[in-house]
Amino acid sequence: MKHNADGFIERYKARLVVKGYTQTYGIYYEETFAPVAKLNTFDVKNAFLHGELTDEVYMDIPPRYNTTQTGTVCRLRKALYRLKQSPRVWFGRFTMAMKNNGFKQCNSDHTLFLKHRKGKVTTLIIYVDDMIITGNDKQEISQLQDYLAIEFEMKDLGGLKYFLEIEMxxxxxxxxxxxxxxxxxxxxxxxxxxxxxxxxxxxxxxxxxxxxxxxxxxxxxxxxxxxxxxxxxxxxxxxxxxxxxxxxxxxxxxxxxxxxxxxxxxxxxxxxxxxxxxxxxxxxxxxxxxxxxxxxxxxxxxxxxxxxxxxxxxxxxxxxxxxxxxxxxxxxxxxxxxxxGISIVHNSVQHDRTKHVEVDRHFIKQKLEAKVFQxxxxxxxxxxxxxxxxxxxxxxxxxxxxxxxxxxxxxxx
Known part of the structure; x- marks a missing residue:
């Protein structure tokens, strides 16, 4: 169940999920990853289904699925929820789509994507399958929405009011x-x-x-x-x-x-x-x-x-x-x-007493002399x-x- 900020149920969800807890690291997967963010909101429908699997993964027949064959399993072509590699596969697919559209991935926060155009900026940040789009380039924001709608099935949730239990x-x-x-x-x-x-x-x-x-x-x-x-x-x-x-x-x-x-x-x-x-x-x-x-x-x-x-x-x-x-x-x-501690930065007499903070001392001194900060x-x-x-x-x-x-x-x- 997904709730609104007022506590009422917004909608119900139902998904086919796999028994990811049966997977063993090094055999069924190598790396895992969950894109988590450190103003419009969008939700990608069945986000993990957009991720193409490179590993050979098999799944038991889902409960209540009738089949006359015994010992039958399903081979997964795409990621499913609860599969340990699903978040990483999905985020890799999403990152590629954003870069193809001219966005640059932020080095300090890989869930943040930026695009500068004609002195304006468009920003997108993603949390698993929910995302926020903002900026001062209305034309670029509109084009991004159209582009993502083609690449992925998305739902526009409107203006940002409630996101990850944070109210705006x-x-x-x-x-x-x-x-x-x-x-x-x-x-x-x-x-x-x-x-x-x-x-x-x-x-x-x-x-x-x-x-x-x-x-x-x-x-x-x-x-x-x-x-x-x-x-x-x-x-x-x-x-x-x-x-x-x-x-x-x-x-x-x-x-x-x-x-x-x-x-x-x-x-x-x-x-x-x-x-x-x-x-x-x-x-x-x-x-x-x-x-x-x-x-x-x-x-x-x-x-x-x-x-x-x-x-x-x-x-x-x-x-x-x-x-x-x-x-x-x-x-x-x-x-x-x-x-x-600025007195030590400017006072070389105390130099010998502060060798253990040499790196910090010189870093601050250089920045002060360059007037990077005051x-x-x-x-x-x-x-x-x-x-x-x-x-x-x-x-x-x-x-x-x-x-x-x-x-x-x-x-x-």
Whole structure:
């Protein structure tokens, strides 16, 4: 069943699928692949059936198919659903069609295809068999739709409103992305819809880690919740830090860890309508905020880097990641986070003390000298990336959300 954003059933689907779980790697297939994206929407009908198989694959006769012959099997000429190589075969077929139409495949995200023509751009991004087409070249978009309709049987789903559990709303102010229904479903499934809300997803100075004699909790439930929260982080940078912290203990969660997960749910209960607003600000400047928390992990003393990137005044990317090695100084942690430490870049006297960050030091120095980017001074209260590397006060937390453009269009005014 395929549902709309309001929860009602849009349509039913029925497909013939194969028992892909019986396939053995190296015998029945060599590689697998699932095209997943890192504004019109289209759905390719029976997408995997467009993939031509190069392997010799046989399938048992489907149930209730009457045949008088014994020991009969079906040889597959084209891919079917559940066949492990089907996604890769289908995506290869689709990629070839896009390139034949003059589109270039993005190197950083292979599910993204771009075409530049007469100073305009057309963009297509695909998730398995669903795709979004957008751009400022209306003629090219129309031609692409006609071309894909010839190559593949497609259904035009109209303007983008609901895609991969992400809701889109348009107004004169801009485009708003949220996962409101996803959050409400999560709270309903966990019995937390009527819980007492909190104003931050994690408390300050939590010192969460692995300690002796911790009481274990239900591992499967913990991992299921973490999977759903990680997906929610795609539109909710406000929970990115808290989710990243508790996701480090999925191998052996305790009740202390579960209590933090439940606090995140309590925070979501008061903020289920929050999302990202994309508005026109009259420029296309690229601005970034980066921070590093030196030896912040109580478990292995590794530092954590975090950054936000804005394009045209709108938040487009963010990331929080624990550094691979233990930083020997706060400056090294900052270099790895591409933030401050400018004093060392300009101060050769400290050179010998920073050989272990030589690559980072020279990279930053070269870019500064070439004026590729600049490092203006940022006050502590204006350092937006703090919410990715540490738990901060409620006041600072909500001030950061306002500056990040995280709003709630469903909140009462």
């Amino acid at each position: 709303a348009r107004s004169q102010q801009g485009i708003f992305l949220s996962q409101r229904k996803y959050v409400l479903d999560l709270l309903t499934d966990t019995g937390m819809l009527d819980c007492k809300p909190v104003d931050t997803p994690i408390v300050q100075n939590h010192h969460l880690g692995e300690y002796p004699y911790q009481v274990p909790t239900n591992k499967e439930r913990y991992q299921r919740l973490m999977g759903r929260l990680i997906y929610l982080s795609h539109t909710r940078p406000d929970i990115a830090y808290a989710v990243s912290v508790v996701s480090q203990f999925m191998h052996s969660p305790s009740e202390d860890h579960m209590n933090v997960v439940l606090r995140i749910l309590r925070y979501l209960n008061s903020t289920h309508g929050k999302g990202l607003m994309f508005s026109k600000h009259g420029h296309l400047n690229i601005d970034g905020y980066s921070d590093a928390d030196w030896v912040g992990s109580v478990t292995n003393r590794k530092s954590t880097s975090g950054y936000f990137t804005f394009v045209g005044g709108n938040l487009v990317t963010w990331r929080r990641k624990k550094q691979n090695v233990v930083a020997l100084s706060s400056v090294e942690a900052e270099f790895r986070g591409m933030t401050k 490092f203006p001074f940022v006050k502590s209260e204006d350092q937006l990336a703090d919410i990715l590397t540490k738990a901060i006060s409620s006041k600072a937390f909500h001030n950061s959300l306002d500056q990040l453009g995280i709003n709630d269009i469903y909140a009462p005014t």
